[in-house]
Every structure is written in structure tokens, then in C-alpha cells.
Amino acid sequence: MTAPVNLSNLREMTDGDKELEEALFQEFFSSTEALLDQLNEALNSNDPEAWRAAAHALKGTSYNLGAQKLGDYCKTAQEGHTGPHEEKAALLMSLRKEYQGVKEFLENELN
Amino acid sequence: MGGSLDNKTDPLSPPQQTKLELSAHQRDALQKVLSRRPLRPKLEILIVEDQDFSRKLLMGLLQREHVCFGARNAFEAIHYFAEHAPDIIFLDIELPDQDGHGLAGLFKKLDPQTYIVMVTGNSYKKDVEKARENQVHGFIAKPYSKQSIFNAIDVYSKSKLKRSSL
Numbered sequence: 001m002t003a004p005v006n007l008s009n010l011r012e013m014t015d016g017d018k019e020l021e022e023a024l025f026q027e028f029f030s031s032t033e034a035l036l037d038q039l040n041e042a043l044n045s046n047d048p049e050a051w052r053a054a055a056h057a058l059k060g061t062s063y064n065l066g067a068q069k070l071g072d073y074c075k076t077a078q079e080g081h082t083g084p085h086e087e088k089a090a091l092l093m094s095l096r097k098e099y100q101g102v103k104e105f106l107e108n109e110l111n
Numbered sequence: 112m113g114g115s116l117d118n119k120t121d122p123l124s125p126p127q128q129t130k131l132e133l134s135a136h137q138r139d140a141l142q143k144v145l146s147r148r149p150l151r152p153k154l155e156i157l158i159v160e161d162q163d164f165s166r167k168l169l170m171g172l173l174q175r176e177h178v179c180f181g182a183r184n185a186f187e188a189i190h191y192f193a194e195h196a197p198d199i200i201f202l203d204i205e206l207p208d209q210d211g212h213g214l215a216g217l218f219k220k221l222d223p224q225t226y227i228v229m230v231t232g233n234s235y236k237k238d239v240e241k242a243r244e245n246q247v248h249g250f251i252a253k254p255y256s257k258q259s260i261f262n263a264i265d266v267y268s269k270s271k272l273k274r275s276s277l
Binding site: 009010012013014015017020023024027028035053056057060061063064065067077 | 161164167168171205232255257
């Protein structure tokens with residue numbers, strides 16, 4: 001099974017700085033949780049532009065972290081921002097599930 | 112040296128849409144700092160990126176060697192631009208209060224020497240075309256790579272060396 005995050009690019013950027021890495025992981029957790037809430041809010045208020053913007057933001061963050069599958073879900077969400085409510089709701093569930101996997105992986109790295 | 116504005120202590124939040132202009136005070140500040148720029152011992156780099164994770168990642172990479180400023184939106188970017196006249200700007204195309212292309216156009220108009228590298232998470236042809244129209248110097252797609260960032264700085268440094276030898 002492929003790991004949900006490939007940290008090789010991030011580690012090249014941080015140059016082995018563990019303190020920076022930890023700070024970035026914590027930043028990822030708080031940013032992602034806020035963006036998932038924004039996606040939920042956009043879904044509930046039927047706001048496709050807010051949905052697109054939150055998906056776009058999370059996509060960039062995910063790819064920069066090395067969470068390819070999470071980023072791909074966000075890309076699908078961004079591109080499908082005018083799609084039906086049910087599809088977006090299902091996608092949000094997938095995003096949340098994938099994020100949980102990423103979070104567990106990163107928490108293991110921290111320990 | 113370097114830094115970022117902290118919204119908790121900054122009494123001004125960005126407007127929903129930041130105007131693409133400098134105040135009179137900012138114009139004066141820019142003129143003063145432009146005259147001092149050739150004497151700066153280190154490169155000053157402005158990173159304009161609304162996502163905290165991505166901005167901090169890029170700052171973490173660059174502030175080991177350079178003076179870096181992080182801006183979360185166009186409002187902060189204009190503030191840092193006027194105060195510091197950065198040598199290089201890494202500029203996200205999608206910002207919460209302005210279009211990155213518009214901001215690039217403003218910076219180029221005020222300081223044609225500014226070296227701008229557009230950064231995007233999308234790969235739209237129209238973005239590349241607009242970047243060319245603005246005569247920016249580079250275009251980087253996310254995810255960031257150390258090589259592409261360092262290449263952009265290397266190209267800038269070589270062009271600066273070439274200009275100073277003329």
C-alpha cells in the first residue's frame with residue numbers, strides 16, 4: 001500500500017530541519033481543518049465559488065506537502081465546483097477520509 | 112531580518128478587493144528604498160502566497176541565505192513592496208483580494224527592475240500568456256521544488272551581474 005504522503009520533496013526543501021518540518025506539519029493540520037470546514041460551509045450554503053477557492057487552496061497545500069492523492073481529490077473538487085450537490089458531498093467525505101490517513105502518517109513521523 | 116505582518120496586531124485587515132495603487136506615503140518610501148537597493152549586501156525576496164503552509168515552506172527554504180518577507184495578500188504585498196523594493200518576488204496568481212497578474216503589472220510599472228516569478232497551482236495557458244504580457248521573468252507550478260526556486264534566483268543573479276558589467 002502506498003504511503004499517503006511522500007515527504008522527499010518537502011525534506012529537500014527543509015534540508016533536514018526537523019523543527020521547521022514539525023512546524024509545517026502543525027501548520028498543515030490547522031490549515032487543512034479550516035479549509036475542510038470552508039468546503040463544508042460552501043456545500044451547505046450552495047456557494048460554488050467558495051467551494052472552488054477552498055479546494056484550490058487545499059490542493060496547493062497538499063501537493064506542496066507531498067500528499068498526492070489528497071491533492072488529486074482537491075483538484076477534482078476544484079474542477080467540479082459547479083457540479084451537483086451529491087457529488088460534492090461524496091467528494092468531501094473522500095477528502096476527509098484521505099486527510100485522516102495523511103494526518104496519522106504525519107503524526108507517526110513526529111513521534 | 113525579514114518578516115511578515117501579524118493580523119492579530121495589524122489594525123488594518125485587507126479590503127475585499129485591494130486597489131492596485133500606492134498611497135503617496137508608499138510612493139515616497141519606494142523612491143527612498145530604490146536609491147539604496149544597489150548597496151544591499153543580501154538579496155531581499157518577497158513571497159506573496161495566501162496559504163500559510165506554502166508560504167512558510169518557501170520562506171523556510173530561502174531565509175537561510177536571503178532576507179525574506181511573507182505577504183498573505185495583495186494588501187500586504189504592496190506594503191512590503193513599497194517599504195523594501197524587493198529584488199525578487201515569488202507571486203501567487205490567485206490571491207484573496209486581487210489577481211496576481213494585476214499585482215505583477217503594478218510592480219513592473221513602479222519598478223521595471225523588479226524580478227517577478229509567478230507561482231500557480233493551475234496550469235492554464237491563459238495564465239502563462241498573461242504572465243508573458245506582464246513581462247515577468249519566470250513561471251513556476253506547484254508543488255515547489257528546491258531546484259526550480261534556486262534556478263529562478265540563479266537566473267536573476269546572473270542577469271544582475273550582466274547588467275552591472277555593462
